[in-house]
Amino acid sequence: xxxxxxxxxxxxxxxxSDRDTLARLGDQAEAxxxxxxxxxxVTTAKFLARVEQLLPKEWGxxxxxxxxxxxxxxxxxxxxxxxxxxxxxxxxxxxxxxxxTWQELKLRGLxxxxxxxxxxxxxxxxxxxxPKNELRSVVLNRLKQRPSWSGGLIRTPxxx
Numbered sequence: 178x179x180x181x182x183x184x185x186x187x188x189x190x191x192x193x194s195d196r197d198t199l200a201r202l203g204d205q206a207e208a209x210x211x212x213x214x215x216x217x218x219v220t221t222a223k224f225l226a227r228v229e230q231l232l233p234k235e236w237g238x239x240x241x242x243x244x245x246x247x248x249x250x251x252x253x254x255x256x257x258x259x260x261x262x263x264x265x266x267x268x269x270x271x272x273x274x275x276x277x278t279w280q281e282l283k284l285r286g287l288x289x290x291x292x293x294x295x296x297x298x299x300x301x302x303x304x305x306x307x308p309k310n311e312l313r314s315v316v317l318n319r320l321k322q323r324p325s326w327s328g329g330l331i332r333t334p335x336x337x
Contacts, residue, residue, distance in 0.1 A: 178209055183317050186214040188258075193220040194241075199227060206232055211268035214313075215258040225255065235259045266304035269316055277319045278303055 180190040189209055193199065209216055210233065217237035218228050225240055232238070237258030242251045270278065275296035282288045282299060287306055291299060304312060 178205075178213075181213075183320055185317070186313070187212055187264075187317070188215040189213040189217070191216070191218045192241075193218060193224050193228070195221050195223050197224075199224060199231065202228070202231055206236070210235075210261055210263055211265040212272065214261055214264065216261060217258045219252065229256065233261075235261045235263075264309065264313075266307075266309050266312055267300060269309070269312055270300040270304040272316050273300070273303075273319055275299060281315055281319075282306075 178189045179192040182188045191202075191205060191209070193202070206216075215237070216232075216235065217239055218232060219239045219241050220228055221241055225238070228236075229238055234256075235258065236256070237254065238256040240253045240255050242253070243249075244251050273281070278296060278299040279288065279291075281303055282291060285306065287302060291302060303315075307315065
């Protein structure tokens with residue numbers, strides 16, 4: 178994911194320039210689709226037809242074209258993003274750190290027998306116990322509260 182915005186929902190943009198390939202796009206779409214409520218790809222005419230075929234209909238598509246006279250880029254929306262109803266509660270919970278997950282379980286009185294369990298078990302418990310909308314809200318709030326993440330650029334391993 179090249180750009181993610183967390184503001185009431187998870188929204189993400191994947192950017193594919195002429196220098197990229199679409200080799201990883203299927204795997205990226207599957208992974209991002211587990212957590213993102215809205216997804217958009219920004220690409221050039223080179224890939225436009227192919228991404229419209231490859232990506233689920235929920236994905237928005239934006240065409241980027243160089244405007245040589247002004248040395249700028251013109252963005253044209255080709256398909257509006259639609260809400261992704263296929264998000265996975267467990268994948269959403271996995272965005273939390275272990276201590277954040279533990280705190281959320283404890284706030285709800287769901288921590289019994291889990292204090293020494295690995296984070297995977299805590300994520301599973303939280304994702305099973307909370308309705309998806311509440312879980313999304315919890316995760317969004319926790320992510321926004323992280324001091325090192327607020328208002329900054331977040332890069333993950335493998336981002337280029």
